[in-house]
Amino acid sequence: MKRLSLFIALLLLAIGSQVTSAQELPNFLVIQCDDLGYGDLQCYGHPSIKTPNLNKLASQGVRFTSCYSAAPVCSPSRAGLVTGQTPTQVGIYDWIPGGSPMHVKASEHTVAKLLKSAGYQTGLFGKWHCNGMFNSPKQPQPGDLGFDYWFATQNNAAPSHENPKNFVRNGKEVGPTTGFSCQVVAAEASHWLEDINDDGKPFFALVTFHEPHEPIASPDDLVNTYPDADKRGQALYYANVTNMDRAVGSLMQTLDKLGLADNTLVLFTSDNGPETLDRYPNAWRSHGSPGPLRGMKLHIYDGGIRVPGIARFPGKLDAGIESDVPVCSLDILPTFCEMAGVEIPADAQLDGTSLVGLFRGQPIQRAKPLFWHYYRAYDNAKVAVRDGDWKLVALWDQGEVKPGAAYQKGDYSKIKDAKFTAFELYNLTEDIGETKDVSADHPQIVAQLKKALLEKYDQATANAPDWFAEAN
Known part of the structure; x- marks a missing residue:
């Protein structure tokens, strides 16, 4: 692939700043997978998994090698994408159980x-996974947060990806569906594009596949294409990613059929890194790969937060581009708003940055470094910032809180009162695997990033809600 200069890297994201009519406004299609690892796609170097449609998508646009999610776990990551804010700041501290x-x-x-x-x-x-009381008037639903049309589940597809029964369409339970979840979701999105939405208006579609999160189920014809897998669980996982790739292909075919491809910015990514094998009983099929990165899902190291990122905008982006410019799902809101000519309210406390300035030949100007916080992350490494090549990881004094156990009573004080006792510094350009802590060699960089990290942590937790206190 051709390497990309800073100016050209995100040229596609600058298109909308001078549009003047609804017909000229770009469409937006965001596709987000669940627990897809940085190394899980063929175009990101996986030696076995076949992803021809995503390979094609990457060949038609830009493949980001420093694309980040907002958090190393699902609900916070999704909240970050839709709000453009650090998830802690909006009170989404961990994955959200039903109720x-x-x-x-x-x-x-x-x-x-x-x-x-x-x-x-x-x-x-x-x-969806941005509330606990799904499809209930007790909490805001997707429609209350701006979605005209929604076809969603609270969390995972149930009982598995095959023939899920737990979808809700615009507040009404759908009941049993036929097929695998990614195809069910892609078919509904295609139906909306073809038959429901007004083709005189621009659209924003957020497609959030359940794959390859457990409980995994995959078509036999695809499982059988991986006879060399070491275990059946591995073949099921590989086939699951390939099945998701099929669903991406069907969405791209819909755009082509409707003549929408040329004016639609497609972004493909994942909510966090891959699940750890056998972390819980159903995870025996979780054979995802972080590639060369350290850690996996639930880690604040890059394996938990650096994810695949592919963008396509035909005619507005050179094909076959690779970029190592750090970008994040938090950037989606400010970027799309600038492209659409939407003024962001003055009281919005965004942590993402619009990337449209690159159209004028300018580097990304972030007012603050990229920031991540997950208080249940593995080990004591709970917070991190990245600025350019440098990443600072903060270790706290509360000890390990069981990863993945969900937010519980008593956790709020741990978040609010945390003190950080040690800091690790990594040069991600020279050390993508975060293997060598160079903090002792660069005290000035540590001091600069530590100041930014602590300031952002204080800001993010200042007004963060205590959910159990508010519920009483």
Whole structure:
């Protein structure tokens, strides 16, 4: 692939700053997978998994090698994408079990709300996971957060990816569906594009596949294409990723059939790194790969937060491009709003940065480094910032809190009162695997990033809600 200069890397993201009419406004299609690892795609170097449609998508646009999610676990990552804010700041501290009081509040500015205000049609298809009381008037639902049309589940497809029974369409339970979840979701999104939305208006579609999160189920014809897999669980996982790739291909065919491809920015990514094998009983099929990165899902190291990222905008981006410019799902909201000519409210406390300035030959100007916090991350490494080549990891004094156990009573004080006792510094350009802590060699960089990290942590936790106190 051709290497990409800073200016050209995100040229596609600058298109909308000078548009003047609804017909000229770009469409947006974001595809987000669940637990797809940085190394899980063929175009990211996986030696076995076949992903021809995503290979094609990458060949038609830009493949990011420093693309980040907002968090190393699902609900915070999704909340970050829709709000453009550090998830802790909006009170989404961990994955959200059914019945939890935790939710994205209706008062938040979301990308769907803001685009809708500019005349966009907005649709959500797949996994929601931004509230605990799904499809209940007790908490905001996707429709309350800006989605005109929604076809979603609270969390995973159940009982598995095959013939799921737990979808809700615009507040009404759908009942049993036929097929695998990614195809069910892609078919619903295609139906919306073809038959429901107004083709005179631009659209924003957020497609959130359940794959390859457990409980995994995959088509036999694809499982049988991996006879050399070491275990059946491995073959099921590989086939699951390939099945998701098929669903991506069907969405691209829909765009082509409707003549929408040339004016649609497609972004493909994942919510976090891959699940750790056998972390819980159903995870025996979780054979995802972080590639060369350290850690996996639930880690604050890059294996938990650096994910695949592919962008395509035909005619507005050179094909076959590779970029190592650090970008994040938090950047989606400000970038889309600038492209659509939408003014961001003055009270929005965004952590993402619009990438449109690159159109004018300027590097990305971040007011603050990229920031991540997950208080249940493995070991004591709970917070990190990245600025250019440098990443600073902060270790806290609370000891390890069981990873993946969900937010519980008593956790709020741990988050609010945390003190950070040690810091690790990595040069990610020279050491992508975060194997060598060079903090002793660069005290000035440590001091600079430590100041930014602690300031952002204080800001993120200052008004973060105590959900169990609010529920009483």
